[in-house]
Amino acid sequence: MSDFLSFDTLSLHSGQTVDSEFGSRAQPIHQTTSYVFSDTDTASSLFNLERGGHVYNRISNPTIGVLEQRVASLEGGSAAVCMASGMSAVFCALTALVSQGDHIVASANMYGGNISLLKNTLPRFGITATFVNPTDIKEIESAIQENTKVVFGELIGNPGLSVMDLEAVSKVCKKKHVPLMIDGTFNTPYLCRCFDHGANIIVHSLTKWMGGHGTSIGGIVVDGGNFDWGLNDQFPTMTEPYAPFTDINFWEEFGPSAFATRIRAEAMRDIGPSMSPMNAFLLLQGIETLSLRMDKHLSNTKDLLEYLTGHDQVSWVNHPDLPDHESNKTARKYMPKGAGSIITFGVKGGKEAGRAFIENVKLASHLANVGDAKTLIIHPATTTHSRIDAEALVAAGITEDMIRISVGIEDVSDIKDDFNTGFRAAKKYS
């Protein structure tokens, strides 16, 4: 008998206390803005972080709280805070650590929104970033400066699909005493629990595989509770008195959940990127079947990789599970079940062939999302990464002929039939 509940069981149950009044088996949706205080002493206790509970929906909500505790449990984190989107999660996680004059080391091979935040938005506030090859450990180490507050990357880069060697990067971060923040959207905790390999903070776009049904935008920051913020004076947001909450010292009072508490106390109150309770409910429904869906995503991905690598109209196929992929060894180490369900490939005939392929498939949906139960396709160079410059495109591993597939959980033979239609349309350009 195991000491702890398993991943699948936690996916269904963790965080939820069954409603004691009506016995609702499903998690109720607490669609309310605020919460009645039983008395003035309780009210002041809640405001002063003396007791757990809810005050106002911008800060916390019971339905969202269940989602937070569920994801924290699946990741092995000590605490989590949900946000309106994955990007707000990234923003709030970073700005809980960095202030004007601080620096971030970031993977160059990341979602375009992350790149834009670091390259365009944060510099306006005096926060700079150095972009690095996430597979080059020496480059990462040499990029860390005295004012670097965090190293940030994706385990599986989007859309280049390079895989970060978490333990090697973590070793460098430990040596320099800088936290490692991982965007785990593409792997989900089912494929890799990044805290087990040295990450200190995990962010997710819950919109993707975690929710899994393309219904709800949401993000989350998970605190690993495994970084010593008080080792030196490098992290004043965690260790110095915070005036808005009676000079609270987050690290001293909250220890392993200090980072998450800082985000809830500051970012959720002052910036307010709150998730809606309805979205939290829908995302919880998705997480209940996370392992089942991921297994099907992976098996379909495996079939499609065989199909695409053997197709005479395909010039190249990119997925970390392919033996000749530069990250194959790393991917097998950290994601033995499979390295996710994003495939990129090039259609012979270049951009026009790609356009014909995308415009003629019927089952696969042409849209800007990934991680839906349905198969999705897109041309990154003209859409998700269209706002970044040519140099950054190359750094992110994006070519003009690249098509990105988010493999769904349909019957794989139907996906192949659909792709055959696309390839027939593309043939005249090859």
Added chain:
Amino acid sequence: MYQEVNGKKVFASTGGKPFQKDQPVVLFMAGSGLDHTFWGLHSRFFAFRKYSVLCLDLPGHTNSEGPPLKSIEEMGAWINDVVTELNAKDISVVGHSQGCLVTMEYVSRFPEKVKSLSLIASGYETPVNDYLLNAAKNEPEKAVAKMMAWGFGVAGHLHQGRIPGNSMLVGGSKVMSGNTPNELYTDLNACNNYKGGKEAANNISVPCQLILAGKDQMAPRKLTTALADALPDSRELTMIEESGHMLPLEVPNKCRDLLKTFIFSKNPAG
């Protein structure tokens, strides 16, 4: 805050308010391998109600300088050294698990400044099995896992908790993991070797309350009943049936309400 005691740096969380020696004091002592963060849902409450709060890290634990103390008797005497150094008076002492052994030892030997004693989830002795002792010494990850598995009840294992978004089970394991292998092993060994608990309990002369957990796997009912019997007849006893051993985390509001009622009446603040 940090205070030098016996030439060593000692850390105490003060609940968000500076320690003031002219106020009554609530002193919290956590269990084996744990630290000041265990009391987060209690310390601020008292600190913002005109008490000076001391959530102590034992020597070698988290922020306090080592080495760890090897016996419960030494730990009890160390508390007296700390409060003497701080000129603390009118002290309400609160202990959990191993912290109960330590605080009973302290209060029984140095009752002069103590106004009340609250004991949570403990017997007067804490025998530790060989498996756990060996694991703490040689495979601390396994020891921490067992401590968490046995320590928490259903709510802990389901990662529920009163603080939105927090997993008390993971948080507890992170704190305890940071205090391995030496501190946890030394603590467990000290518990196992401690034989003075019955006498200490018999000698408690200050008002005392005992808060027990109905689903406690670490301090089973046989041991907690024995402690209840060994304490003075005047002790107040409350059993919270739904809770596991980590009672201050699992049912914080009930626990705090009990502490509040007891401490406010026995050691009122301005």
